[in-house]
Every structure is written in structure tokens, then in C-alpha cells.
Amino acid sequence: MPSAEEREILTPTSVLARLARIPVSPWHVRARLIIGIATFFDGFDVLTISFALPAFAQSWGMTPGQIGLVISSAFFGQLIGALCAGWAAERFGRLPVVTAAIASYALMSIACAQAWNPASLVAFRFVQGLGLGAEVPIATTYVNEIAPAQVRGQFYVFYELIFVLGLLGAALGGAIIVPRLGWQAMFYIGSLPLLLAFVLLRLLPESPRWLLSRGRISAADAVVREIEDAVTASGRALPPPQAHVTVPLQEKARVAELFRGIYRRRTWCVWAMWFCCFSTTYGLTSWLPTLYKTVFHLSLAQSLNFGLITQFVGIAGSTLLALLVDRVGRKPLLTIGFFAGGVALLSLFFTGVATAMTLLILVSIGSFFMSAVAIGINLYTPELYPTRIRALGNSIGGAWQRVAAGIGPNVVAGLLGTYGLRSVFVYFGLLALAGGAITLMFATETRGRTLEELSP
Numbered sequence: 001m002p003s004a005e006e007r008e009i010l011t012p013t014s015v016l017a018r019l020a021r022i023p024v025s026p027w028h029v030r031a032r033l034i035i036g037i038a039t040f041f042d043g044f045d046v047l048t049i050s051f052a053l054p055a056f057a058q059s060w061g062m063t064p065g066q067i068g069l070v071i072s073s074a075f076f077g078q079l080i081g082a083l084c085a086g087w088a089a090e091r092f093g094r095l096p097v098v099t100a101a102i103a104s105y106a107l108m109s110i111a112c113a114q115a116w117n118p119a120s121l122v123a124f125r126f127v128q129g130l131g132l133g134a135e136v137p138i139a140t141t142y143v144n145e146i147a148p149a150q151v152r153g154q155f156y157v158f159y160e161l162i163f164v165l166g167l168l169g170a171a172l173g174g175a176i177i178v179p180r181l182g183w184q185a186m187f188y189i190g191s192l193p194l195l196l197a198f199v200l201l202r203l204l205p206e207s208p209r210w211l212l213s214r215g216r217i218s219a220a221d222a223v224v225r226e227i228e229d230a231v232t233a234s235g236r237a238l239p240p241p242q243a244h245v246t247v248p249l250q251e252k253a254r255v256a257e258l259f260r261g262i263y264r265r266r267t268w269c270v271w272a273m274w275f276c277c278f279s280t281t282y283g284l285t286s287w288l289p290t291l292y293k294t295v296f297h298l299s300l301a302q303s304l305n306f307g308l309i310t311q312f313v314g315i316a317g318s319t320l321l322a323l324l325v326d327r328v329g330r331k332p333l334l335t336i337g338f339f340a341g342g343v344a345l346l347s348l349f350f351t352g353v354a355t356a357m358t359l360l361i362l363v364s365i366g367s368f369f370m371s372a373v374a375i376g377i378n379l380y381t382p383e384l385y386p387t388r389i390r391a392l393g394n395s396i397g398g399a400w401q402r403v404a405a406g407i408g409p410n411v412v413a414g415l416l417g418t419y420g421l422r423s424v425f426v427y428f429g430l431l432a433l434a435g436g437a438i439t440l441m442f443a444t445e446t447r448g449r450t451l452e453e454l455s456p
Contacts, residue, residue: 010221012212017241019208019224020450024148024155027230031146032155034196034203035139036162038102041193042135043166044173045109048190049074049125050286051174051307052183054293054300066118068413071286072406073122077129078136079402085134086395094142094207094391097134099200104131106194113187133402136163136378137395144382145209145390146227149450153330153379157322160375164311164318167285171308174289179301209451213387257389258396263455266384267393269442270377274400276338276435277373280345280428283408284363285310295421296356306360313364314371321372325379329447331439334376338436341369346429349422370432383446386455 049071057067081101089097108128115121140156147155170186177185211220231238258267288310292303321333344366353359378398385393408428415423446454 040166047170071409074129075406078133081130081133086392089391101135103197109190137398153325279404282405317368337373342432348425
């Protein structure tokens with residue numbers, strides 16, 4: 001428990017110094033789990049369309065262009081949601097924005113289950129995307145702001161693995177539920193986080209770093225005291241606070257600051273990383289079950305099971321990243337992931353895609369590395385900016401994920417119709433290799449440093 005002297009000195013510097021010295025505690029694990037519930041269903045809803053699509057695409061007589069539009073509509077909604085969420089989170093706080101986003105995408109999941117044709121599903125998925133796009137970058141910002149610097153990478157990546165488990169949940173649900181109960185059941189399951197939206201603000205406090213950036217020192221002190229009390233109640237001693245750089249006050253988040261000083265290079269680099277990574281991952285995973293069914297004429301159940309295998313392999317890659325990220329560092333792991341994933345995907349062009357098994361093996365190898373890259377970028381981006389623009393920088397960076405995710409499925413549709421299946425893997429393989437080159441040349445290492453040290 002902090003001493004009386006520590007509590008009497010109530011300045012932004014003192015409160016931040018006390019926050020920085022706190023080790024990982026049951027409080028942190030609980031907060032990560034609560035936010036993780038929303039993140040699980042975010043992942044579930046993102047991938048639901050991939051595993052529901054083979055079931056309704058044939059019955060609705062959909063063309064490749066219509067399929068690409070249904071897949072990408074949510075991503076274009078996510079683009080708008082991500083851009084708006086950044087400003088809202090800087091002004092109103094992290095948790096209110098996350099809560100509103102959860103309620104939005106959960107309600108629209110019910111609407112998607114009621115879709116009666118491709119056009120209605122496109123409309124509902126677009127609106128649902130607004131909430132999905134808003135939730136992800138602000139939740140990741142919140143988790144980064146409460147995580148201790150020494151283990152921030154591992155702490156965050158284990159949180160982000162919950163998102164991956166949501167993807168796996170969608171894959172499992174698709175393989176088990178869709179053939180038995182129909183594709184609508186997947187969207188009804190995706191509406192469950194609506195229950196969390198009613199209680200989230202009571203379960204968690206606002207980010208103390210955001211409170212300090214808004215001049216609310218007493219409120220930030222109360223949150224830090226809550227965490228300190230949780231640590232001491234678990235029987236652990238608190239180390240003495242050390243002098244620390246405080247969070248400067250700024251009434252308004254400014255986009256221009258993303259392109260000034262040290263942040264200019266960081267911004268351009270991470271935007272390119274987002275685009276290269278998620279053009280590849282979403283373009284492939286969204287189409288994979290449909291490719292198995294339409295190109296290789298596998299059964300619906302087998303197509304969904306092959307997609308499930310790829311998700312399992314992706315989880316293995318993400319878990320390896322969690323174990324290594326605070327030891328090896330962000331930049332080396334991201335660089336290796338991009339290059340290795342790109343080589344695996346390009347191999348499909350050189351070896352040919354003669355069988356579904358060849359596609360499964362090489363895409364799964366690519367997924368092993370690219371899934372780790374996807375989680376690593378989500379960890380890395382909030383570390384690059386100060387509190388006053390962290391949510392804004394993270395949400396705009398994440399907006400490039402939505403642009404890439406919206407483009408990727410449509411690129412697959414265009415390449416399939418014009419040049420054939422092998423051309424798809426040339427495109428995605430080269431994108432991954434470009435991401436590796438950009439990361440190697442321009443990325444900044446952030447391992448083991450506090451957010452304030454990284455971004456004055």
C-alpha cells in the first residue's frame with residue numbers, strides 16, 4: 001500500500017510514477033479478461049461472414065462480385081467507425097466509446113441474422129462495421145495504457161489472443177453450427193456481448209493515463225489507488241515510485257501532430273505495415289472456405305473444417321509471438337513474420353495450386369506467421385504515440401486495416417475472374433514481403449520502455 005507521504009503528493013508526475021511501478025496483479029488480469037470478452041466477440045463477428053458465406057452464397061445465387069461486396073461492406077463500415085472512435089475516445093474517454101461500440105455491433109448482429117438477400121446483408125454489415133471498427137483500436141489503447149512497461153508486450157499479446165480465440169470460435173461455430181442450424185445462428189451468437197455493454201462501465205475504471213491527460217488528477221489517483229490496493233491485498237509489495245515524465249495536458253487531439261517530429265516516420269511506417277498485413281490476412285481468410293467449396297468442390301463441412309485448421313495454425317503463431325515479444329522485441333519478430341509469410345504465399349504460385357491440400361498446407365504456414373504479425377501490429381501501434389493522441393493515432397492506423405480489409409476480398413474476386421487462383425498468391429505474397437522490408441528499414445523498437453519514455 002502506498003505510504004501517506006506518497007498519497008499526499010498529488011501531481012500528475014507523482015500519480016504516473018506510482019502507476020509505472022505497479023507490477024502485473026489480479027486487477028490487471030481481471031481488466032484484461034473483461035475487455036477480452038468484447039474482443040472475443042469482435043473476432044467472432046469479423047470472421048462469422050467467412051463461415052456463413054458458403055451456406056447462403058449458393059442459395060442466393062451470388063456472383064463473385066456480390067460475394068466480395070458482402071465481405072468488404074463491414075470493413076468499409078469499420079473504416080468510418082475507427083476514424084470517428086479516435087476523436088471520441090480522446091474527448092470522452094476510452095471506456096464510454098468501447099461500451100457504445102459493443103452495443104452497436106451486437107445489435108446489428110441480430111439484424112444480419114434477419115437479412116433476406118445480398119443487398120440487405122451488405123447494408124446491415126456496413127452498419128455493424130461501424131461498431132466493430134470503433135471497439136478494436138480503443139480497447140487496445142486501454143489495455144496498453146494499463147499494462148506495466150516491463151511486460152507490456154506479453155500482457156497485451158495474451159489479451160489479443162482472446163481476439164484470435166474469437167476467430168477460432170467463429171471457425172468452430174461455422175464448422176459445427178452452420179451445417180446443423182443454419183448461418184443465421186452464427187449472427188445470433190454474435191449478439192451476446194450486448195449483455196456486457198450494460199455493465200462494462202461499472203466493472204472497470206477509466207484509463208488513469210487519459211484522466212491525467214485531461215487534468216483529472218484526483219480521478220486518476222483514485223484509479224491508481226484501486227490498483228495499488230489490489231496488489232497489496234494479493235500479498236505483494238509495491239516497489240518505490242521513481243521520478244517519471246508526466247503526461248502533458250492537451251485539450252484537443254490534433255491529427256497534425258501525427259506528422260510532426262519523431263511521429264512522422266512512425267506514422268507512415270505503421271500505416272504501411274497495417275495495409276500490407278491486413279490486405280493479406282483478411283483477403284485470404286475471408287475467401288478460404290468459399291475457395292475450397294467453389295474451386296475444389298469440397299463439401300460445405302470439409303470446406304469449413306479446412307478453414308478451421310488454418311485458424312488453429314494461426315493461433316499457434318500468435319502464441320509464439322506472445323512468448324517471445326518481450327524477449328526478442330517487436331521489430332525483429334514483425335520483420336521475420338512478414339518475410340516468412342510472404343515466402344509461404346508466393347510458394348503457391350511457383351508450386352501451383354493443384355489440390356485443396358496444397359492450398360491448406362501453404363496458406364496455413366502463411367497464417368502461422370501473418371497472424372503473429374497482425375497481433376504484433378495491434379500491440380505496436382499504441383506504443384508509438386503519447387497519451388494525448390494515442391487513441392487517435394491507433395484508430396487512424398487501424399483505419400488502414402479496414403481499408404486493406406475492404407480492398408483485399410475484392411482484389412481476390414477480380415484476380416480470380418481475370419487471372420486465376422495462382423495470381424491471388426502473387427499479390428498477397430508480394431504485399432507481405434513489402435511489409436517486411438518497410439518494417440526492417442523504418443520501424444522503431446519499443447520493447448521494455450514506458451509509454452512516456454517512448455513518446456514525449
